[in-house]
Amino acid sequence: MDITTLAVHAGEREKAGEFVPVSTPIHNSTTFLYEQVERTDRIAGGEETGYMYTRYANPTVAALERAMLALETVGSGGGEAACFAYGSGMAAIHAAILAAGLRQGDRVLCSSEVYGSTVSLLMNVLAPLGLELLLARPSAAPEWEAALARQPRLVIVEAISNPLLRVVDLRATAAAARAAGAKLMVDTTFASPILCRPLALGADYSVHSTTKFIAGHGDAMGGVVTAAAEEAPALYGLRKLAGGVLGPFEAWLTLRGIKTLPLRVRRQCESALHMARALESWPQIERVHYPGLAAHSDHAVAAAQFGGLFGGVLAFEIRGARRADILAFMNRLRLCLCGTSLGDVQSLLLYPVMASHRDLSPAQRERIGIRENLVRLSVGLEDPGDLLADLKQALPRA
Numbered sequence: 193m194d195i196t197t198l199a200v201h202a203g204e205r206e207k208a209g210e211f212v213p214v215s216t217p218i219h220n221s222t223t224f225l226y227e228q229v230e231r232t233d234r235i236a237g238g239e240e241t242g243y244m245y246t247r248y249a250n251p252t253v254a255a256l257e258r259a260m261l262a263l264e265t266v267g268s269g270g271g272e273a274a275c276f277a278y279g280s281g282m283a284a285i286h287a288a289i290l291a292a293g294l295r296q297g298d299r300v301l302c303s304s305e306v307y308g309s310t311v312s313l314l315m316n317v318l319a320p321l322g323l324e325l326l327l328a329r330p331s332a333a334p335e336w337e338a339a340l341a342r343q344p345r346l347v348i349v350e351a352i353s354n355p356l357l358r359v360v361d362l363r364a365t366a367a368a369a370r371a372a373g374a375k376l377m378v379d380t381t382f383a384s385p386i387l388c389r390p391l392a393l394g395a396d397y398s399v400h401s402t403t404k405f406i407a408g409h410g411d412a413m414g415g416v417v418t419a420a421a422e423e424a425p426a427l428y429g430l431r432k433l434a435g436g437v438l439g440p441f442e443a444w445l446t447l448r449g450i451k452t453l454p455l456r457v458r459r460q461c462e463s464a465l466h467m468a469r470a471l472e473s474w475p476q477i478e479r480v481h482y483p484g485l486a487a488h489s490d491h492a493v494a495a496a497q498f499g500g501l502f503g504g505v506l507a508f509e510i511r512g513a514r515r516a517d518i519l520a521f522m523n524r525l526r527l528c529l530c531g532t533s534l535g536d537v538q539s540l541l542l543y544p545v546m547a548s549h550r551d552l553s554p555a556q557r558e559r560i561g562i563r564e565n566l567v568r569l570s571v572g573l574e575d576p577g578d579l580l581a582d583l584k585q586a587l588p589r590a
């Protein structure tokens with residue numbers, strides 16, 4: 193079935209006693225009871241599936257996991273897979289790294305273009321425990337190949353990077369990782385399952401911060417990991433022990449968000465492309481970064497990989513603007529909200545120098561192409577003409 197149909201129905205309508213609810217209820221219960229304790233005994237022993245304690249499994253969270261599994265495996269040829277939800281995107285990334293079964297001294301190759309907290313988790317938490325971290329740019333072939341030659345056990349990339357929207361060729365990256373003996377984790381947050389399903393392209397783990405496009409309304413944190421079924425015991429066992437579970441209310445909000453995910457993402461992609469093309473022609477804009485533009489370095493890869501969509505996030509550089517000019521521009525915005533998240537129904541504008549890339553020195557930022565005049569815009573569901581008018585009235589006068 194098409195992903196649009198699955199988004200509406202997948203995961204729902206588990207029978208609860210006499211009736212079938214149209215919408216999965218919020219099961220706000222820590223503990224679940226059965227008439228006969230023998231049943232609880234079999235569930236505890238893993239001979240039967242069921243619910244006992246919400247840190248192990250919860251029916252509302254399980255409904256979300258079934259829905260995400262359905263979306264993440266569209267077109268993967270029916271291979272057996274499993275999906276687990278966590279309390280945030282970072283908890284999901286942490287779980288997938290641990291599930292990869294790394295041992296002291298093992299190397300992890302991480303794209304230097306990934307979300308800053310992912311690098312910090314590896315550098316500040318996992319490296320001191322004995323993992324060796326290799327950072328390289330997947331877009332720089334010699335650098336990436338040299339790092340792969342050092343035989344990492346796990347490779348981490350993002351489908352679409354932040355904030356320059358670089359696109360990784362996932363099929364080629366998965367094949368190269370496999371040839372080097374490594375597992376591949378893809379952070380698919382910026383792409384959403386509407387643009388790409390990494391397991392079908394050869395990845396071992398697809399991770400989402402569901403806080404972004406999937407929940408989509410700026411009201412629920414969460415994360416998911418989808419992987420081959422043989423990874424399920426490690427992912428399940430680690431969640432049970434580390435305890436980074438998703439709450440039933442957040443699971444319910446996220447499941448509700450999924451119903452409109454295909455519609456929202458398509459509209460956000462259309463609006464972002466329309467706006468990127470318009471901004472390209474404005475004299476105050478020095479450069480627009482959007483993989484849907486022919487001028488973007490990864491346009492061809494994105495066009496081949498994402499089914500004709502290019503994502504709901506774009507970035508642009510304001511000609512001659514310094515930090516104070518950007519802050520003044522942000523203060524003049526009336527419609528776009530200046531917030532750090534993305535993928536929501538509301539358009540959100542972020543200044544990397546102030547937020548995501550604040551801790552880097554100007555020289556480090558310059559090296560990775562993040563200039564002082566760069567802003568990122570996550571395009572929401574507003575009319576794109578209204579959004580462009582808001583940007584226009586806030587831009588510095590020529």
Ligand SMILES: *Cc1c(COP(=O)(O)O)cnc(C)c1O
Binds near residue numbers: 280379413
């Ligand atoms: C937001 C984000 C994360 C972290 O997710 P949280 O839900 O905030 O923990 C990880 N990766 C990417 C690409 C993100 O945008």
